[in-house]
Each structure stands twice: as C-alpha cells, then as structure tokens.
Amino acid sequence: MSPVLETEDLRRQFGRLVAVDDVTVDIHAGEITSIIGPNGAGKTTFYNLLTGRLDPTSGTVRLRGRDGDLIDVTDRSANDIANLGLSRGFQINNLFEGLTVLDNVRIARITRENRTTDITAITSEDSELTDGAWDVIELVGLEDVAETECANLSHGDKRKVEIALALGTDPSVVLLDEPTAGMNATETRQMVQLIGRLNDETDTTFVVTEHDMEVVVGISDRILVLDNGSLIADGTPDEVLSDEQVREAYLGLEGDEELEAGLGTDGGDDGGEMA
Numbered sequence: 001m002s003p004v005l006e007t008e009d010l011r012r013q014f015g016r017l018v019a020v021d022d023v024t025v026d027i028h029a030g031e032i033t034s035i036i037g038p039n040g041a042g043k044t045t046f047y048n049l050l051t052g053r054l055d056p057t058s059g060t061v062r063l064r065g066r067d068g069d070l071i072d073v074t075d076r077s078a079n080d081i082a083n084l085g086l087s088r089g090f091q092i093n094n095l096f097e098g099l100t101v102l103d104n105v106r107i108a109r110i111t112r113e114n115r116t117t118d119i120t121a122i123t124s125e126d127s128e129l130t131d132g133a134w135d136v137i138e139l140v141g142l143e144d145v146a147e148t149e150c151a152n153l154s155h156g157d158k159r160k161v162e163i164a165l166a167l168g169t170d171p172s173v174v175l176l177d178e179p180t181a182g183m184n185a186t187e188t189r190q191m192v193q194l195i196g197r198l199n200d201e202t203d204t205t206f207v208v209t210e211h212d213m214e215v216v217v218g219i220s221d222r223i224l225v226l227d228n229g230s231l232i233a234d235g236t237p238d239e240v241l242s243d244e245q246v247r248e249a250y251l252g253l254e255g256d257e258e259l260e261a262g263l264g265t266d267g268g269d270d271g272g273e274m275a
C-alpha cells in the first residue's frame with residue numbers, strides 16, 4: 001500500500017516535555033486511519049505538525065503531491081501544505097454562520113483555486129464555482145439545507161458542513177478532529193456511515209482522531225495508538241484492540257477480559273471513551 005503521508009522520527013518538545021516522541025509512520029492512500037490515545041497523548045500536537053501549524057523540533061513530514069511525488073513538507077507553511085492536498089476539517093467555529101451552506105462551500109472552493117484575495121467572487125455569478133460547490137454538497141448529502149444559513153443548522157449538519165468545506169478544496173488527505181463529538185447516537189451512526197461512504201466513493205484518504213471507541217472500531221481500516229507522545233501500536237482494529245499494551249494502558253483490561261467491556265454500546269458518552 002503506497003503512503004500518501006509519512007513521518008520519520010517526528011519530534012516536538014515544549015521545553016523539556018516531549019509531546020511527540022520520534023514518531024515514524026506512514027498513512028496509506030485510500031484508507032481511514034484513526035489516531036487514538038488518552039488526553040495529553042500528543043494527538044493534537046501530531047496533527048499540528050502534519051498540517052504545518054507547528055514546526056517540529058526534529059524529524060520529517062512528507063506528503064504525496066498531486067503529481068504523485070512525495071514532497072518534504074517539514075518546513076512548508078500551513079497554506080502551502082493545504083494547497084498540496086492536505087486539508088484539516090474546518091472547525092464549527094470557523095463556519096460563516098450568517099452565510100448559507102452553499103456560500104460556505106463556495107468560499108472553500110475559492111481557497112482551493114488559490115483565489116483567497118478574490119473573496120468578492122462569493123457574490124458573483126461564477127457558475128463553475130457554484131457547480132463545484134453543488135457537487136460537494138450532493139456528495140456529502142446536504143442538498144436539503146444548501147440554502148440554509150449555517151447558524152440555523154443542527155449540530156450534526158454543521159459537522160457535515162465542516163467535512164464539505166474540507167472536501168471542497170479537493171484534498172488527497174482529510175484530517176478530522178473528533179467528527180462525532182457532541183453528537184447523539186443517531187447522528188453518530190450517520191457520521192460513521194458518511195465518512196465510510198466518502199472514503200468508498202472518492203479517492204480521499206481520511207485521518208481521524210476520535211475518543212469514542214465504538215466509532216473508531218466501526219470506521220477504521222487502521223488504528224495508530226499514541227501514548228505519552230510515542231507510537232505504541234499500529235494495526236487493524238482487531239490487532240490493536242488485542243494488543244496487551246493497548247488493553248492495559250487504555251481499556252483497563254487484563255488477560256482474557258472481554259474486549260466489549262471497553263467499548264461503548266450506544267456510541268454516546270460512556271465507558272467507550274478512551275480518555
């Protein structure tokens with residue numbers, strides 16, 4: 001399986017605290033990879049290193065560019081890395097609440113075309129821009145609320161818009177931060193199905209952090225486990241969840257105890273959370 005994103009001995013210290021400790025990993029093209037670990041394990045710091053929001057203390061990040069070559073992006077800016085095809089799910093608080101879903105996605109398309117100074121295009125009759133935005137809206141299943149102002153959307157639909165904005169930039173890799181956080185059981189199930197469908201129907205590779213273990217198991221081709229900044233496990237859900245170190249460190253299980261005891265049963269805020 002070819003890597004679309006890889007790190008080599010990636011390290012980030014804050015003073016003497018090692019938040020990410022020489023992590024070497026490759027993310028396979030077309031897969032859904034979850035990164036899990038308890039609070040403070042280094043997940044956010046790792047994401048910030050991948051997206052160029054933080055500089056590493058040492059080590060390397062490489063991203064497969066649109067021309068197929070692996071590019072060293074370690075010292076590139078966050079904008080450069082986004083333009084090369086790595087998109088981080090926009091956070092809900094980054095939505096333009098007073099604009100419709102369609103206009104928000106049109107803005108994402110504008111940034112994709114590197115027309116960030118051409119924000120006036122949002123009020124124009126640019127049919128190519130609008131058609132591209134509609135394609136994304138249909139892909140994510142937001143047609144019914146396309147003309148709704150984001151402020152009036154349900155929490156679940158706002159999280160879908162975040163994904164639509166990320167996809168709007170035509171990325172090769174999308175990083176999602178806890179895509180089911182704050183969702184009820186029905187919304188959680190729909191989000192898991194949506195990410196799986198998007199992964200099937202597009203070439204997009206997804207990297208997801210998630211605390212809900214039922215979601216992680218349901219969604220992932222592969223799971224990476226961070227603990228104190230170190231990568232302690234890397235494998236399929238079955239492999240990772242039967243790993244003694246993972247079971248003891250996070251699931252609080254020993255020996256033959258049932259795996260299900262460490263998993264949530266309703267996708268909600270229960271014992272299935274890692275942290």
Ligand SMILES: Nc1ncnc2c1ncn2[C@@H]1O[C@H](COP(=O)(O)OP(=O)(O)OP(=O)(O)O)[C@@H](O)[C@H]1O
Binds near residue numbers: 037039041045275
């Ligand atoms: N800017 C910073 N300055 C100092 N220490 C930091 C900074 N950012 C993170 N840390 C520390 O680095 C470690 C890893 O934090 P990080 O936020 O990456 O973990 P996390 O796995 O994302 O945790 P959570 O699940 O709670 O979001 C923690 O000990 C944290 O306190």
